Amino acid sequence: MKIIIIGVIVVLTFGVGYYFLAGKNSPATHSTVKGEAVIGALYPFSGSSATAGDDAKSGIELALDIINSEYPDLDLPFADTEGLPNHGNVPVTVVMADHEGKPELGADQVETLVADGAVALMGAYNSAVTAAASEKAEQLQKPFLNPESTSPDLTRRGFKWFFRSTPDDDIFSKNFFTFLSEIEARGVSVPKDIGLLYENGLFGTGVARAEKKYAVLNGYSVVNDLPYNAADSTYQSVLQELANGQPSLLFQTSYERDAISLFEQYANYDIAPTAIIGMNAGFISSGFVTAVGEQAENVLSREVFSLDIGDKKPIVTKINDLYRERYGRDMNGNSARAFTGVFIMADALNRSDSFAAEDIHGALMDTALTANDIVMPWTGVSFNEENQNELGSGIIVQLQNGKYRTVWPFDLASQDVVWPMQGGE
Amino acid sequence: MKFLSHSILSTLGLLLVFFVIVPSLLTGFGAIGIYQTQQQELIRENLAETTKGIASEFDSYILVAERTLSSMTSAVDFTDLGKANYLLDTILDEYNIYEEIKIADANGIVQHRISRNYSYRPEEFGSVSGEEAFITARGGEVYYGGLHQTQYSNLPVVTIAVPLYGLQGAVIGTALADVSVNTLWQNFSVSRVGENKLAYVVDRAGKLIASQDTSTVLSRNDDMKNIEIVRSYLVDVPQDGTYIGLKDEEVLGAYSQVSKLNWGVVLEYPTRIAFEQINYTRYLVIGVAILSACVAIAAGLFFSFRSIVSPLQELERVSKEISDGNLSQRVSISTHNEIGRLAERFNEMTSRLQEGYLMLEQKVAERTKELNVRADQLERMNKLMVGRELKMIQLKKRIGEPQKDVESEKSGEDKESV
Numbered sequence: 142m143k144i145i146i147i148g149v150i151v152v153l154t155f156g157v158g159y160y161f162l163a164g165k166n167s168p169a170t171h172s173t174v175k176g177e178a179v180i181g182a183l184y185p186f187s188g189s190s191a192t193a194g195d196d197a198k199s200g201i202e203l204a205l206d207i208i209n210s211e212y213p214d215l216d217l218p219f220a221d222t223e224g225l226p227n228h229g230n231v232p233v234t235v236v237m238a239d240h241e242g243k244p245e246l247g248a249d250q251v252e253t254l255v256a257d258g259a260v261a262l263m264g265a266y267n268s269a270v271t272a273a274a275s276e277k278a279e280q281l282q283k284p285f286l287n288p289e290s291t292s293p294d295l296t297r298r299g300f301k302w303f304f305r306s307t308p309d310d311d312i313f314s315k316n317f318f319t320f321l322s323e324i325e326a327r328g329v330s331v332p333k334d335i336g337l338l339y340e341n342g343l344f345g346t347g348v349a350r351a352e353k354k355y356a357v358l359n360g361y362s363v364v365n366d367l368p369y370n371a372a373d374s375t376y377q378s379v380l381q382e383l384a385n386g387q388p389s390l391l392f393q394t395s396y397e398r399d400a401i402s403l404f405e406q407y408a409n410y411d412i413a414p415t416a417i418i419g420m421n422a423g424f425i426s427s428g429f430v431t432a433v434g435e436q437a438e439n440v441l442s443r444e445v446f447s448l449d450i451g452d453k454k455p456i457v458t459k460i461n462d463l464y465r466e467r468y469g470r471d472m473n474g475n476s477a478r479a480f481t482g483v484f485i486m487a488d489a490l491n492r493s494d495s496f497a498a499e500d501i502h503g504a505l506m507d508t509a510l511t512a513n514d515i516v517m518p519w520t521g522v523s524f525n526e527e528n529q530n531e532l533g534s535g536i537i538v539q540l541q542n543g544k545y546r547t548v549w550p551f552d553l554a555s556q557d558v559v560w561p562m563q564g565g566e
Numbered sequence: 567m568k569f570l571s572h573s574i575l576s577t578l579g580l581l582l583v584f585f586v587i588v589p590s591l592l593t594g595f596g597a598i599g600i601y602q603t604q605q606q607e608l609i610r611e612n613l614a615e616t617t618k619g620i621a622s623e624f625d626s627y628i629l630v631a632e633r634t635l636s637s638m639t640s641a642v643d644f645t646d647l648g649k650a651n652y653l654l655d656t657i658l659d660e661y662n663i664y665e666e667i668k669i670a671d672a673n674g675i676v677q678h679r680i681s682r683n684y685s686y687r688p689e690e691f692g693s694v695s696g697e698e699a700f701i702t703a704r705g706g707e708v709y710y711g712g713l714h715q716t717q718y719s720n721l722p723v724v725t726i727a728v729p730l731y732g733l734q735g736a737v738i739g740t741a742l743a744d745v746s747v748n749t750l751w752q753n754f755s756v757s758r759v760g761e762n763k764l765a766y767v768v769d770r771a772g773k774l775i776a777s778q779d780t781s782t783v784l785s786r787n788d789d790m791k792n793i794e795i796v797r798s799y800l801v802d803v804p805q806d807g808t809y810i811g812l813k814d815e816e817v818l819g820a821y822s823q824v825s826k827l828n829w830g831v832v833l834e835y836p837t838r839i840a841f842e843q844i845n846y847t848r849y850l851v852i853g854v855a856i857l858s859a860c861v862a863i864a865a866g867l868f869f870s871f872r873s874i875v876s877p878l879q880e881l882e883r884v885s886k887e888i889s890d891g892n893l894s895q896r897v898s899i900s901t902h903n904e905i906g907r908l909a910e911r912f913n914e915m916t917s918r919l920q921e922g923y924l925m926l927e928q929k930v931a932e933r934t935k936e937l938n939v940r941a942d943q944l945e946r947m948n949k950l951m952v953g954r955e956l957k958m959i960q961l962k963k964r965i966g967e968p969q970k971d972v973e974s975e976k977s978g979e980d981k982e983s984v
Binding site for chain 2: 269272276279280281282294297298299301302339341342343345346347349350351353354357363366368
């Protein structure tokens with residue numbers, strides 16, 4: 142009988158303890174299940190921006206090789222280990238999908254990549270595709286890192302899962318006018334009439350709006366405001382309007398195919414401004430330089446990367462040597478940003494408790510890469526409340542003798558600016 | 567109940583369970599139930615107040631969108647394309663609530679059209695003459711449209727149209743703007759909505775328009791009328807009690823009307839968080855009550871065992887010894903209660919019994935001794951008597967022999983006569 146009573150007391154005591162403790166909300170435990178670190182990457186591997194997609198692909202592949210193999214000579218994160226050390230050295234895998242520059246296809250590809258096991262996504266170069274694809278990722282609640290689309294509105298949508306590592310076009314546009322003010326201060330004569338020629342999608346529209354704002358603020362007049370459809374075959378109407386306006390400074394925002402086509406036709410329309418200032422994208426793709434390098438000599442472009450910063454940042458030269466050895470060409474802004482994007486994702490995956498979306502999102506939010514961790518000329522990577530990297534900054538490069546050289550900021554410049562672009566001053 | 571008759575301890579245990587734990591729990595649950603109801607009411611009142619505040623601010627934002635559109639566009643010089651575009655660009659840049667703005671003349675021909683996502687060329691401006699927004703604004707009234715998606719992004723917007731007045735006071739055109747609901751919603755920060763609370767907006771058709779959680783808006787195209795509070799809002803009946811909310815968990819909720827757009831703002835608070843403190847208190851009180859009851863039972867049983875059961879068991883053991891004849895056994899109980907006194911009486915009784923037994927034994931021994939003496943005497947008497955008896959027998963025998971001879975002779979004579 143005593144045993145029964147003692148048993149009852151013990152059961153009651155344990156029951157009370159369980160009830161009492163189970164009643165409290167125990168903190169959610171992180172899943173420690175290890176899975177595959179698969180990243181889905183969306184880029185235009187066909188269509189008008191295919192070369193940019195190829196550059197991004199090459200950058201991604203090189204980054205993966207460094208992360209998943211041992212490169213003890215490189216002073217980069219993951220270079221001296223294989224895979225993600227915090228997850229049992231599991232390798233990072235990137236599955237790539239071609240969106241052909243089509244927003245709807247980009248959104249569909251996100252769905253497919255996630256269904257195929259991608260735990261996070263990156264891409265998609267074209268701002269319009271990035272907008273559609275990231276919207277789908279938002280819907281599916283998957284982290285989406287955008288290394289290269291610069292439309293300011295992309296991070297103003299209030300999306301939780303969308304992150305951008307590159308600075309946006311508002312900053313770059315402001316840089317243009319700071320650059321013009323500074324060369325003017327050095328005695329260069331800078332004309333004040335501007336023509337804006339830009340593709341009429343999200344990318345070009347955002348850039349043009351920022352350029353118009355800073356033009357007025359800096360005392361410039363916009364004589365041509367010419368949006369065009371990048372899918373047009375000839376661009377005759379805008380070329381004619383541009384020829385009529387003959388602006389002294391041409392601010393151009395184009396993807397690769399349209400940039401090439403327009404440059405090939407400038408001579409036919411006697412369009413020869415004092416300077417053409419390109420907004421990255423098509424201007425810095427290897428296809429552009431190859432196709433119209435001679436006609437585009439001395440064209441200026443906003444950039445986020447240039448090989449000559451290797452003089453001040455040796456890792457850039459080392460990485461470019463590996464890149465050239467593998468692909469037979471130099472890295473450019475597209476490949477460097479995609480390369481950096483993979484490292485940002487790998488860093489987040491490595492720090493993440495698991496490969497669950499919420500954990501990766503939390504790790505991305507806590508990103509704190511320094512200038513030494515990346516090949517970009519930024520002070521690091523850290524995302525602000527809009528999930529925009531707040532440590533990024535731009536440079537201005539000029540195509541000199543077939544290669545882009547950093548000409549601004551002057552403390553990073555490897556060459557002097559050639560002004561006007563036809564030479565002379 | 568048979569169990570009750572077997573053991574005092576189990577009886578006491580059960581009595582304690584039924585008369586200590588059960589009443590304690592019932593009282594505790596009752597008190598907590600009252601406390602929980604009061605807290606729920608407080609939370610619900612707080613939710614209702616917050617929701618009203620949000621709806622009111624939502625109205626203010628729509629009003630700001632309307633007034634800004636009206637004042638900014640009335641300053642547009644339609645004759646100067648460059649300046650007009652710059653001004654519209656500035657509006658888009660400074661006021662991120664607008665996705666697209668169209669300026670139409672009195673005939674509905676769009677003179678300027680600017681979008682956040684697309685650059686229109688003049689040949690793409692088009693006409694709005696047949697649109698309800700234009701017709702309403704052309705008539706001098708402000709138009710608030712329903713929810714739709716922009717042409718170049720899938721983000722939700724509502725159209726607002728305002729009349730533009732000339733110097734003579736006549737309507738000379740209209741300004742139409744797509745106002746981003748998503749951007750508007752971002753203004754309702756967590757600090758305004760409240761930590762862990764989810765706010766969202768539904769229209770009169772029960773469609774989800776906006777939420778803090780953009781992914782929910784993008785993925786929920788289904789009819790929101792399956793959510794209890796949305797049904798309540800549509801028929802304007804206050805929501806009581808809990809229900810399964812937008813995130814498929816049990817919530818407390820409240821709604822309030824955004825009057826300008828005829829939308830409903832819903833605020834939901836998961837009960838697992840809302841009642842966290844209440845539940846914690848409940849578990850604490852119940853836990854303490856049950857633990858106290860257990861301790862009380864354990865202590866009660868322990869002391870009962872020590873002061874009642876154990877002495878009774880000792881009494882039982884000693885009684886058995888005594889019943890087996892061991893009258894030297896005594897109960898060793900030192901308590902001063904009834905059982906202690908019972909033990910003393912028992913020991914006294916046993917002592918007396920033992921004394922009586924001893925006396926009895928002594929008397930028996932004395933009697934036995936006396937009996938033995940008597941027995942010896944009797945033995946001796948017996949022996950004497952037996953000796954005499956034997957002598958008597960011998961004498962009789964001697965006396966009897968001559969008689970036998972006489973009878974024998976007599977018997978022979980009788981046989982001859984037959």
